[in-house]
Amino acid sequence: MIRExxxxxxxxxxxxxxxxxxxxxxxxxxxxxxxxxxxxxDAHEHEGDTIFxxxxxxxxxxxxxxxxEVAPERPLVLIAEGLPDVGDGPGCVVLPxxxxxEHAEVRVLMDPIDGTRGLxxxxxxxxxxxxxxxxxxxxxxxxxIELAVQTEIPLVxxxxxxxxxxxxxxxxxxxxxxxxxxxxxxxxxxxSAATSIAQGFAMxxxxxPGAREELAAIDDEIARAALGPVRQGKASCWEDQxxxxxxxxxxxxxGHDRFVADIRPLMEPLLARRxxxxxxxxxxxxxxxxxxxxxxxxxLITDARGHPLDAPLTLDADVAWAGFANAAIRAQVEPLxxxxLARRxxxxxRDIGR
Numbered sequence: 001m002i003r004e005x006x007x008x009x010x011x012x013x014x015x016x017x018x019x020x021x022x023x024x025x026x027x028x029x030x031x032x033x034x035x036x037x038x039x040x041x042d043a044h045e046h047e048g049d050t051i052f053x054x055x056x057x058x059x060x061x062x063x064x065x066x067x068x069e070v071a072p073e074r075p076l077v078l079i080a081e082g083l084p085d086v087g088d089g090p091g092c093v094v095l096p097x098x099x100x101x102e103h104a105e106v107r108v109l110m111d112p113i114d115g116t117r118g119l120x121x122x123x124x125x126x127x128x129x130x131x132x133x134x135x136x137x138x139x140x141x142x143x144x145i146e147l148a149v150q151t152e153i154p155l156v157x158x159x160x161x162x163x164x165x166x167x168x169x170x171x172x173x174x175x176x177x178x179x180x181x182x183x184x185x186x187x188x189x190x191x192s193a194a195t196s197i198a199q200g201f202a203m204x205x206x207x208x209p210g211a212r213e214e215l216a217a218i219d220d221e222i223a224r225a226a227l228g229p230v231r232q233g234k235a236s237c238w239e240d241q242x243x244x245x246x247x248x249x250x251x252x253x254x255g256h257d258r259f260v261a262d263i264r265p266l267m268e269p270l271l272a273r274r275x276x277x278x279x280x281x282x283x284x285x286x287x288x289x290x291x292x293x294x295x296x297x298x299x300l301i302t303d304a305r306g307h308p309l310d311a312p313l314t315l316d317a318d319v320a321w322a323g324f325a326n327a328a329i330r331a332q333v334e335p336l337x338x339x340x341l342a343r344r345x346x347x348x349x350r351d352i353g354r
Contacts, residue, residue, distance in 0.1 A: 004074075005147065005167065007073075008070070008074065008106075008132065008147065009147060009149065009165060009167075011069050011070055012130050012132070012147075012149045012165075013149060013151070013163065013165065014069075015061070015062075015065050015066075015069075015130075016128045016130070016149060016151035016163070017151070018061055018065070019061055019112055019113075019128050019151075019153075020128065020151055020152075020153050020154075020161065022061065023113065023119070023126075023153050024153065024154065024156065024179075027119065027120070027122065027155075027156055028156050061112075062078065062080060062083065062110065062112060063078070063083065063084075063093055063095070066078055066095050066108070067095050067096065067097070070095070071095035071096045071099075072096065074105050074106060075094075075095065075096060075099050075103055075104045075105055076094075076095055076104050076105065076106050076107065076108055076135075077092060077093070077094050077095075077101055077104045077106070077107045077108070077135060078092070078093045078094075078095060078108050078110070079091055079092050079107060079108065079109045079110070079286070079313050079314070079315070080109070080110040080111065080112060080286060081111065081112075081284075081286060081315055082112070090314075090315050090316065091314075091315040101135070101137070102135075102137065104135045105134070105135055106132050106133065106134060106135055107132070107133050107134075107135050107136075107140045107144075107313055108130060108131070108132050109130070109131045109132075109133070109145070109285060109286055109289045109313045110128075110129060110130050110131075110286060110289065111127075111128070111129040111246065111286040111287060111289060112128060113126045113127075113128065113153065114126060114127045114128070114129050114244050114245060114246040114247070114286075114287055115127055115153075115242075115243060115244030115246065115247050117243055118242075118243050118244065118247075119153060119155070122155050122156060122157075124155070124242065124243075124244075124247070125152050125153060125154050125155060125158070125161070125247065126152075126153040126244060126247075127150055127151065127152055127153065127244060127246035127247055127250065128149075128150065128151040128153060129148075129149075129150055129246045129286065129287070129289040129290045130148065130149045130150075130289060130290070131145040131147070131148045131289035131290060131291075131292065131313075132145060132146060132147040132148070133145045133146060133313065134146065138312070139312070140312070140313050141310050141311060141312050141313060142285060142288065142289075142291060142309060142310050142311050142313070143308065143310045144313075145168070145289070145291075145292050146167060146168045146292075147165070147166070147167055147168075147292075148165065148166055148289065148290040148291075148292040148293050149163075149164070149165045149290070150163070150164045150165070150246055150249075150250070150290040150293055151163045151164075152250075154179060158179075159178060159179045159180050160176055160177070160178060160179065161176070161177050161179055162174060162175070162176050162177075162187060162250070163175055163176075163177060164187075164189075164250070164253070164290075164293050165293070166292055166293050166296040168292060168296070169296075170296070171296050172189070172253070172293055172296040172297040174186070174187035174188070174189055175187050189253045189254040189255065189297060190254075190255050190297070190298075191252060191253060191254075191255055191297055191298050191299050191325040191326060192255045192256075192257075192258050192325040192326065192329070193255075193325075193326060194258055194325070194326075194328075194329070195326075195328035195329070195332075196226070196227075196328070196329070196332055197223070197226060197227070197237045197258050197259055197329060197332065197333060198226075198227050198236055198237060199236070199237065200237055200238070200257075200258040201237065201238050201239065201240050201251070201256060201257045201258060202222075202223070202237050202238075202239070202257065202258050202259035202260075202329075202333070203219060203238075203239035203240060203241065203257070203259070203260055203261075204216070204218055204219040204222075204239075204261050204262075204263065205241065205248070205260065205261065205262040205263075205264065205283075206219075206241065206264075207241060207243050207281075208278070208281055210267075210271060210276055210277075210278050210281075211264065211267040211270070211271055211276075211278060214267060214270060214344070215263070215264075215267070218263075218337070218340045218341070218344075219239070221336070221340045222333060222336045222337055222340060223236060223237055225336045226332055226333060226336055240256075240257065245262065245283050245287035245288050246287065246288075246289075246290055248260045248262070248323070249288070249290060249291065249293065249294045249299070249301075249323065252294055252297075252299045252323045252325060253293060253294050253297045253299060255325070257323075257325070258324075258325045258329050259322075259323065259324055259325065259329055259333050260322070260323045261304075261320075261321070261322040261323070261337060262282075262283045262319075262320060262321055262322075263304055263320045263322070263337075263341070263346075264278050264281075264282040264283065264318075264320065265278070265282045265283075265304075265318035265319065265320045266304055266320050266341060266346045266347065267346070269345065269346060270344065270345075270346065279318070282318040282319065282320075283318070283319040283320070283321065284315060284316070284317060284318065284319060285311045285312065285313055285314060285315075285317055285319060286315065287319070288309065288311075288319060288321060291309055291321075294323060298326070299323055299324070299325060300323070300324040300325075300326070300327065300330050301321060301322070301323050301324075302321065302322050302323075302324075302334075303319075303320060303321060303322075304320040304321070304322065304341070304347060305338075305347065306334060306338065309321050322334070322337065
């Protein structure tokens with residue numbers, strides 16, 4: 001059993017390396033206009049995000065790799081945005097071909113490039129995310145994931161890239177790879193041990209127009225209640241809008257951020273009163289396929305109600321989540337977050353509990 005799971009880890013890491021190299025090579029050769037071209041964006045469908053040309057570089061490898069390297073040994077259900085519809089469900093392919101979902105051993109949830117927009121404009125690294133769970137049928141969820149792998153896709157000008165992996169209950173493993181020499185060095189990321197968000201990075205995600213005003217107001221309300229009124233000439237804490245859920249998890253793991261919450265799905269009632277919606281541009285399960293890594297590192301990850309984060313392994317489920325570097329940060333921030341949401345009628349206090 002140990003050898004089988006280690007082989008699957010090795011196969012996933014190999015796939016991640018292939019995708020990483022392909023995408024970096026494309027970003028070196030192609031113009032921004034080519035990489036940023038929209039390859040798929042059906043206005044009538046909400047499953048998955050807008051697919052850009054750069055996304056196709058990674059997605060074309062997925063089925064071929066799993067069909068050749070993994071499926072002959074371990075039948076699987078592959079779930080990832082951008083996969084062709086072959087009748088197994090949106091973004092879902094059963095391998096080997098012709099197999100039935102109930103005969104698969106595992107379900108593999110992937111985001112081939114999480115953080116596409118930042119990468120294609122060469123603003124920030126993107127990440128390859130994979131989570132593997134025993135196949136429990138359509139009821140399989142994030143809490144079932146037992147193996148997670150996350151690999152950095154660096155900028156063209158960046159020669160170091162990180163890789164992280166974990167089996168549930170066995171702690172986090174990580175290494176830093178020199179893209180020029182291939183040298184690998186162990187990495188030991190640690191979440192922040194600070195007991196307050198003061199003078200640290202803490203934020204509410206607000207990537208897109210639509211609800212930014214309200215999300216910013218909630219962010220300000222939390223900071224004001226936690227740290228007091230803003231003092232002239234002094235900043236009490238900062239934010240960093242990393243447009244990548246996997247990247248946000250990494251920042252928590254690495255000790256760079258102390259608190260992050262993505263509560264966009266909760267904004268729907270408020271937006272509905274304005275005739276607006278964020279449906280389709282919220283966090284999805286594949287965006288947090290590697291939440292296991294954060295948990296194994298000691299980061300506290302919850303849903304909007306304070307429960308352990310969970311979601312079905314599908315493309316279209318909207319996910320609201322919060323990450324706290326440690327218990328002290330959670331005790332400082334979580335009551336303020338839930339109170340701010342409850343005041344706006346976006347969360348019932350009866351639903352909150354640990």
